[in-house]
Amino acid sequence: MTTLAIPPDVAFVVLTVVTITGAILALQAKELIYGAMSLALSFIGIAGFFALLDAPYLAMLQIAVYVGAVVVLILFTIMLVHREQTPEMDERTASPENSVGLWLAGLLALAVSGVVALAGTNLPTEAPSATLPISDLGPVLTLQYPIPLIILALLLSASLLGALVLAKVER
């Protein structure tokens, strides 16, 4: 019984293209709503990476929390800003000081490929084979990290109350 699966290399390339395209579109979009949607696409790409790394639970958490809640909040905030106040982005031209980002990205790519070329054949060829089954997640969380769990509860409540108190209207 052979199991048919997607070759991991193909999946990696497709996910990289999706994530980076989403991120670039999110920065370049003229209408902020389209930018927020491209950001959602980028988050889905990242969730795909989690699934590729044998962490499907984390992938679902990413989709449910980021795309399901954070993107809604971003969209709501964008709709809050009245139309005439969105910045005009039509006057961009391709001058050298505007393409600084592209130059920096190019230099970074050059540096990384230089390092990889120097490392030669010393790179690891197999992915680490540690897979964490989902049923291990609970015991690890509660037995090995109980204090961070409690600190997380306090952090979540602090952020919740902070957000509410900051957002409410003082009368």
Added chain:
Amino acid sequence: MVVFPPTTPAELIALIIRILTSHTFVTIVIFPGFIHLTVVVIFLTWYERKLLARIQLRIGPLYAGGPGGLFQPLADGVKLIFKEVMVPYKASKPLFLGIPIMLVFLSALPFAVIPFGQHWVIANIDVGLVFIFAMTSLFPTMILLFAWASNSKYPFLGGLRSLFQQVAYEIPMWISTLSIVLLAGSLNLTDIVTAQQKMWFIVPAFLSFVVFFISIMAELERLPFDLPEAEPELVAGWYTEASGAIFMLIFMGLYMKLYLMSSLVTVLFLGGWWGPAIVPQPVWFILKTLIVATFIIIPRGVYPRIRVDMLIKIGWTRLLIIALANVFLTIILIDTGLLAAWGI
């Protein structure tokens, strides 16, 4: 014998026949797959109209052919396909045309993990339940975007109300299923159904069942939680400007979501496909799901509407507390070993 690169036409035909009759193909395309999904969703449209008509002392669809107007949805579908697709003035065209497909996509995708029988599931992943919740949490985004994209006041207000209503009932839905996860010990839907072999989970987790049932009625925007779509209020809510094929896709997406939520109730609370072995397992599953769908449809003809701010308040205060109380109750039940007789 099937040879993989087929060299003669006879081998090609043998390969095609082998693929067409393989369990994988039947599962994905036919049985709990696309054809079954479309047929059941079309049937549900007719079923709702007929049931509501009988509750309201009318007759419902009658003349479209078939016994009791059974082909009425086909007539509706043909009519809607040939209508003109109107995009409102200065509406965002890509969003307006693209989101209805996304809605159908998001409603149909979770069917890949719902088990209709012991071996009748398209994709048996270990995080099935959370997969379904991740997909349903994308709905409010889609509704908000569609409401914004139709450049019009009624959809915008209706879309905002829909967004807040659906967001308010997501959390009680999740917490009530936490009790089921505690009882079953797994997020894999097949494992959850297998653990109900001796006793359906509706018995120890009855409060969770009540909370879950109410939450899915609010998620599906059915009466009595109908305010974002109420006709005297908002014409049709967030899909007011949808016409023709767009409306058909949204309608199909909503009924697929109804079928999805009903089958989720069956899987989580009503024992999935367990039943006496007189009929095959999938038949029990579909029967139970249709009974749940009936109980979701009936209140539409019976109850008055609840005001939207009261609705959101009930979701966040009462339902959340009851769901959390049931989680603690389940913890106590499991700890004291009262459920050991039934294998939990």
Added chain:
Amino acid sequence: MELNPWLAIIIWAIIIVLMTGPLLTLPIFWSRRKPDPFRDMPFESGQVPQGEARHRLVMQYYPYLLMFVVFDVVGMFLFAWGISFTQVPKEASAFVILFIVLLGAPLAYALKLALNRENW
């Protein structure tokens, strides 16, 4: 021939899009194209629409959106614990119960802030 479940989900997704795609593209293909200002006006029950359509935003339920983000994360953590509840000794589950109880007081205060209509 067994399929990796994630591949099965992707094939299922492709089949859905392929089958419902024509439902949208065909009607667009054969519908009229000329934009007509009277036909495309947004619907306002017969009166002429005035004013910006996306103008008024309902801020009354904004705190619920913030609460949703936080409790979304909490729910996901609780699912992770719920799977292994029977295999974990009682002291570990006590920490998670403490987690839930510690979020109870902020939840109550957040609801009090959210239900107070004058804050928004």
